[in-house]
Amino acid sequence: MASHTPEHAAGNTSSKMDKLTALCRRRGFIFQSSEIYGGINGFWDYGPLGVELKRNLKDAWWQDIVRCAPPGPDGQPIDMVGLDCTIIMNRKVWEASGHASGFNDPMVDDRESKQRFRADQLFGLYAGPHTGNSAADRAAVLAAVAGGIAPIISIIASTGGEAAEVLERQGKKLFKERNVPLQISEIAAEFVLLKERGEPRLGVLAAVPIDVLRGRPLEIPSPFTQKTGVLTEPRQFNLMFQTHTGAVQDDSSMAYLRPETAQGIFANFRNVTDTSRVKIPFGIAQIGKAFRNEVTPRNFTFRSREFEQMEIEFFIHPEQAAEWYRFWRDVRFKWWQSIGLTSANLQLREHDRDELAHYAREGAGTSDIEYRFPFTAPGFGELEGVAHRTDFDLRQHAQFSGLGDKLKYFDQQRNERYFPHVIEPSAGADRGTLAILCEAYQDDPGRPSGVVMKFHPRMAPIKAAIFPLVDKDGMPEIAGNIYNDLRKTWNVEMDVKQNIGKRYARMDEAGTPYCFTVDTQTLSDQTLTVRHRDTLAQERINVAEIRNFLSKKLEP
RNA sequence: GCGGGCGUAGCUCAGUGGUAGAGCGUCACGUUGCCAACGUGAAUGUCGAGAGUUCGAAUCUCUUCGCCCGCUCCA
Structure with a gap:
């Protein structure tokens, strides 16, 4: 593979x-x-x-x-x-589902580098004391984070583990951008051993609390440049479409277009x-x-x-x-x-x-x-x-x-x-x-169309095409009868215009798996050719066999 | 929403201030008769849109809309 x-x-x-x-x-x-x-x-x-x-x-x-x-x-x-x-339901449905509040992600912009990120994906590296008592050190640094200290470095990640990976990969570069005399000596999950001017400190990677971001965005370093003073407050982007029911548009008539079909099912569970x-x-x-x-x-x-x-x-x-x-x-x-x-x-x-x-x-x-x-x-x-x-x-x-x-x-x-x-x-x-x-898309320089859509027959928009080889000698009439019969069951097309190669080529682009062509031999023995889209191979079958042939090819 | 690139016929493109074009495709007629063949003819353009500069704008300027790439988001 x-x-x-x-x-x-x-x-x-x-x-x-x-x-x-x-x-x-x-x-x-x-x-x-x-x-x-x-x-x-x-x-x-x-x-x-x-x-x-x-x-x-x-x-x-x-x-x-x-x-x-x-x-x-x-x-x-x-x-x-x-x-x-x-599609439109009582808006309480979306309060219950969490979409009304949770479906709008607060975003933060870096005013200088013009980049944007999701507020909940911002992780900070916070530094605390290192006394050697690891349990006490961890508690101390976590308390400091909860207390709202600013991180020394920020990272975009969806999880603490991912933040640790980013730090591991780009640590040197990140410290350089921040221009802080720090060294990483060890990363264990979200905990990091740092040295600041030779002094050991305990670091922790933690999500930057949203209220800190909202209240003091200028103190948080940008995850892109590690500069402070460039971030905006988190702003809401509501991902749900709003409309109004009834002719009067006020707050009470506001409604949402559903962002997923699932909630309609839950709302009807009892019914x-x-x-x-x-x-x-x-x-x-x-x-x-x-x-x-x-x-x-x-x-x-x-x-x-x-x-x-x-x-x-x-x-x-x-x-x-x-x-x-x-x-x-x-x-x-x-x-x-x-x-x-x-x-x-x-x-x-x-x-x-x-x-x-x-x-x-x-x-x-x-x-x-x-x-x-x-x-x-x-x-x-x-x-x-x-x-x-x-x-x-x-x-x-x-x-x-x-x-x-x-x-x-x-x-x-x-x-x-x-x-x-x-x-x-x-x-x-x-x-x-x-x-x-x-x-389905396949380039194929070997065929006139240069391209073929190899849909599974069950998915193909047109299941089969019926062509009279020539637009005379009774062939269009025979093809027309076959077409009128097949179209009762399947989406099929008949085409009498232009030469046969052009018609095959058009069907290759539409992804039609089978083309039935009525020719001179059909007039005498009731057989016609089936042209297979994928192989270009042709075989002769009896006109009476077409329904069987298609049914077999189109079953799931 | 931010940054970069791009918008001329159905498609691929030419046209850098002076009458909007070509090839392919499409359609009609003829011919041929199993893989976009051949001949003749035809249709098709808000030059993405709006405003400005100019005697004159596809071409220059501004605004806007859409597409592509990156960030971001997600079924």
């Missing part, structure tokens, strides 16, 4: 992505939203081919998750029901259990739009401000969390492979415990199913997150709605009332579509 460089590893990454976006535009997969008005940043439209592709992805998900859910760990069929809830006879373990699935005011939408459709999610909330008894977490993680990874993401560009990555979201920190784990996009290579970008959300959301809604224990689930078999835990596989439909496009 690693032995041969993927064609979109560093080097021609941008050119592959440029070619792909050009093809998406040219062939009608994806357009920029409101293009004739100059576009709008972070919003994308799906054209005639794109809408088929994305719909195939969502339909496959719905079929494989809701209508024909996989057997569970015990081999028994899984209980799964669908849901479709509104579903009351009406559908599902029993734990069971899942509720939903496909729908969500909206986030991303700081910087970029990388084609990868980070859009309006996007579509395919989410499952799977409700379980807390004791079964680990088992169901592993189950869904593996099922979802295999599913992406089953629809054509078969290369080493797809990977499953288990999160480190300390990078987990607030609701998942105590859980059985979180993992990402990731794809190596041309623009992330050699890194990966997230397609789907599988998280054990514990009972966080249901408990929050129980509290905020005032329903309390009434929102608990009564388990007949266990004779027990409890808040179920939740395993959440949450996939991005637009990101999935983009990964399928990236995976």
Whole structure:
């Protein structure tokens, strides 16, 4: 795998992505939203081919998750029901979920270097006394941090461990920029042994408290230059879109566009259990739009401000969390492979415990199913997150709605009332579509189009094309009959214009896996040629066999 | 949001103050008949947008919008 460089590893990454976006535009997969008005940043439209592709992805998900859910760990069929809830909900939903307060990350700017970072990712190196009594020294320096002393050096990191790594790697450079006569002699996790002018001191790496940052930003050294006096106070960036319900726009009518579909499922948990006879373990699935005011939408459709999610909330008894977490993680990874993401560009990555979201920190784990996009290579970008959300959301809604224990689930078999835990596989439909496009794209100088989209037949926007070799001698009529029959079941196209090579080339760019061509021989023996997109090979089959042929090729 | 780069036909680009162009693609007709072939013809432009300078702006200036790269964010 690693032995041969993927064609979109560093080097021609941008050119592959440029070619792909050009093809998406040219062939009608994806357009920029409101293009004739100059576009709008972070919003994308799906054209005639794109809408088929994305719909195939969502339909496959719905079929494989809701209508024909996989057997569970015990081999028994899984209980799964669908849901479709509104984008705008009572705003208390977002207070309960934590989005209203937690979804806007305070950001800090370095006024001098014009760089910005998240306030909660700022770590400081704090120095305290070194008496030799390590327990007392640690307590002393931690007390000093809590008391609000300024760090001597600052670092951007998401965890203390990462801060230690940065310090280890760049320690000398950081001290040089600060121009403090300090030396590091030892780093053990977040604790650091320092020497200041030969005098030993105990250092600790700790998050810079937000209230210190807010109150005295000028005393904190910039993580970029280690200069003081350049940082701004943390500022709020609300990532949720706001709107108003009703004609009068005041504070009381303010509402949010949902930033995730999950909360609609939690808010309907009781409705579903009351009406559908599902029993734990069971899942509720939903496909729908969500909206986030991303700081910087970029990388084609990868980070859009309006996007579509395919989410499952799977409700379980807390004791079964680990088992169901592993189950869904593996099922979802295999599913992406089953629809054509078969290369080493797809990977499953288990999160480190300390990078987990607030609701998942105590859980059985979180993992990402990731794809190596041309623009992330050699890194990966997230397609789907599988998280054990514990009972966080249901408990929050129980509290905020005032329903309390009434929102608990009564388990007949266990004779027990409890808040179920939740395993959440949450996939991005637009990101999935983009990964399928990236995976399918193949330069091929050996064919007339120069490029071919090798979609899995189940995902291909056009399943087959029907061509009369010549636009005469009764061939168009035969082709027309076949077309009219096939289109009752599949999205197929007929094309009579121009020479056959041009028509094959167009279908290569659209990623159509099979082309059926009616020729002179068809007139006498009822056979026609099937041209295979991936191999360019041709075979003859009987006209009456076409339905069988396609059914077999298109089954999951 | 900050810094850097870029916006001319569907695509790739030429055009640096004086009538908006080429190739490819698209479409029509003819011809051919299994991989963008050939001939003839046609359509297609708010030169990203707005303002300014000028007798005259695709070209110079300012503003703005969008795209790409970095920081940042994330399904």
